[in-house]
Amino acid sequence: MTEKNNNAGAAPALAAVKGMNDILPPLSAQWEWLEDKIRSLMVRHAYRNIRTPIVEPTALFVRSLGEVTDIVEKEMYSFEDRLNGEQLTLRPENTAGVVRAVVEHSMLYDGGKRLYYMGPMFRHERPQRGRYRQFHQIGAEALGFPGPDVDAEIIVLADALWRELGLADVRLEINSLGQPDERRQHRAKLIAYLERHSDLLDEEARRRLHTNPLRILDTKNPAMQAMVEGAPPLIDFLGEASLAHFNGVKAMLEANGIAYRINPRLVRGMDYYNLTVFEFVTDRLGSQGTICAGGRYDYLIGQIGGKPAPAVGWALGVERVLELLRQQGADVPPPSPDCYAIVPDASAIPQVLRTLRVLRDAGVSVQMHASTQAGQGSMKSQFKKADGSGARHALIFGGEELAAGEVTVKSLRDGQGTQERLPLEQAAAWAPRLRA
């Protein structure tokens, strides 16, 4: 546990775990705004929401991601259940969990499914900008569909999101990893090439040379870049069917006006991918420039014990997308209430609450001036709070108004301070005028 001792004498204050962040207002409004956009977009593309547990059996990730991957080798938060000794892991990603659920509930019995999820993921990485230990992903998965049309559909879906968010400077990189037998042939040639340049390999690359040589291609070590660029490209080993699939995806992207760059070194961090892989990247976030990544994983469902079925999906990093939005000065609406209720005399609160209930039921958002230790606060301080809240109207529940069965509605935005008195009994009728 992390402790910060900054209040001498009192119990030491506790702080959040390193690399795990609190998401506070007003920033949390940006998260909700993004989540709302995603929900609407997913509905329009007929992707349905799935929610799976945050904790899964460790074996699920070892089996699906592969033993020789960054995540399984060094990033998982794994622990033993104290009560029954089960090996458990906080999910580092959610494709494995979705596939586990799809298999467990035989969700593909009546055909393919299009699903999406949002939620926290956990990886023990070195925290830095755009890289956290608890971070959030939004993902889309289309399971049970073999064709390049669905690869294109799911890429088009991500692209639609960037357009909707107004994100610029995001580019698409794609590649094909072919099929396992094609990869095996490439692998032999790749290992031979890397062995010829073994003097240039760093320690991690040496370790992976015979277990996961493909991963060496996406090394971030600048000293290895030039050597790696000369390696035999996987695409040269693809057979006719794999090439046809890749060409199909490309043609459909072109038909949609989606620009892409083929990156022969794009290999992705998990073992489960085949055929199409892709990333959306930006230069604006330094070395954490990948905001969304995915690909086809036709063998994973079978690997996890289900009846083999093809699938394709992507996941985006919420923190990175929001960071990019902020950098571009995106116009995220701040969460201001429609009205601020000013209550000079606390004895009126029961009646005020009754009226606020009617307004809120009618969809008006109202922030009420809460009582303070000294009382209800002067009119002046209440008006100051009303202004600070960003509300467009002040509702003044003064003694005189209440005696007449009315409330004063004063505009806080039009500069003239226009005001009118409205009958409490008819609140439901005039409420819509106060809504944003």
Ligand code: ATP
């Ligand atoms: P990277 O190469 O940056 O480590 P990755 O290949 O491990 O990324 P994926 O597992 O493909 O990432 O996850 C999909 C997306 O989730 C990434 O493109 C990124 O936007 C986001 N992401 C991954 N790890 C983190 C993290 N530790 N903190 C914040 N976002 C992350």
Ligand code: MG
């Ligand atoms: Mg990573």
